[in-house]
Amino acid sequence: MSHRRSHGPRQARQRGFTLLELVVALAIFALMAAFAYAGLGSVLNLSAATGQMSERLGEVQRAIARIERDLETAIVRRPRGELTEEGEPPFSAGGAALFELTRAGVPNPLGLPRSELQRVAWSFSGGELLRLAWPQLDVPAGAEQPVAEVVLGDVSEVQLFLRDGQGQEQIQWPLAEQDPGARALPLAVDLRITLGDWGLVRRLIVLPEGPADVEQPG
Numbered sequence: 506m507s508h509r510r511s512h513g514p515r516q517a518r519q520r521g522f523t524l525l526e527l528v529v530a531l532a533i534f535a536l537m538a539a540f541a542y543a544g545l546g547s548v549l550n551l552s553a554a555t556g557q558m559s560e561r562l563g564e565v566q567r568a569i570a571r572i573e574r575d576l577e578t579a580i581v582r583r584p585r586g587e588l589t590e591e592g593e594p595p596f597s598a599g600g601a602a603l604f605e606l607t608r609a610g611v612p613n614p615l616g617l618p619r620s621e622l623q624r625v626a627w628s629f630s631g632g633e634l635l636r637l638a639w640p641q642l643d644v645p646a647g648a649e650q651p652v653a654e655v656v657l658g659d660v661s662e663v664q665l666f667l668r669d670g671q672g673q674e675q676i677q678w679p680l681a682e683q684d685p686g687a688r689a690l691p692l693a694v695d696l697r698i699t700l701g702d703w704g705l706v707r708r709l710i711v712l713p714e715g716p717a718d719v720e721q722p723g
Contacts, residue, residue, distance in 0.1 A: 568657040585643040599677025602626040629663040659701040666695040
């Protein structure tokens with residue numbers, strides 16, 4: 506007598522996914538992938554924005570540090586003009602440039618036969634903060650023009666307020682009625698830079714002849 510084995514249950518256990526199950530699984534996978542992609546996009550966008558902010562912060566900090574170095578190393582030296590000219594004042598502000606001065610401590614790592622003093626100026630034009638440096642200390646007629654360098658962009662406004670010997674704010678230097686015994690340099694410079702993206706950045710910078718305990722702005 507022959508016996509036939511029933512294959513019904515085994516065939517049921519080996520049955521694959523139905524088309525409906527595959528469609529549902531694919532739909533769930535696509536939904537999860539969409540959420541994951543959106544989350545990854547947000548992370549990448551946030552990372553890029555953070556990187557841009559960090560880079561901008563570095564630009565602003567470096568610009569202000571360079572202004573501080575120029576002001577904090579200012580010396581009292583009147584540049585010589587032509588033989589019949591008195592020359593520029595040691596420090597000037599409120600004219601075509603934001604300020605102009607002679608600074609000390611210019612690095613000379615190669616020990617070249619040159620001065621460690623430098624005549625520099627800062628100006629604001631076309632939304633950019635520029636530093637100008639002369640290749641020579643004295644600026645007679647026909648001398649080389651200063652080299653201009655863009656230090657900071659996206660600048661909306663730059664204001665400069667100077668503290669005189671009595672601590673009063675002035676907008677130009679030298680003072681119009683400055684007596685011979687008056688200070689050649691202001692006590693301090695109140696610098697206010699308005700950025701197009703971050704708004705107002707303010708620093709009070711004490712000059713070498715100024716006191717070390719000038720009150721900082723709030």
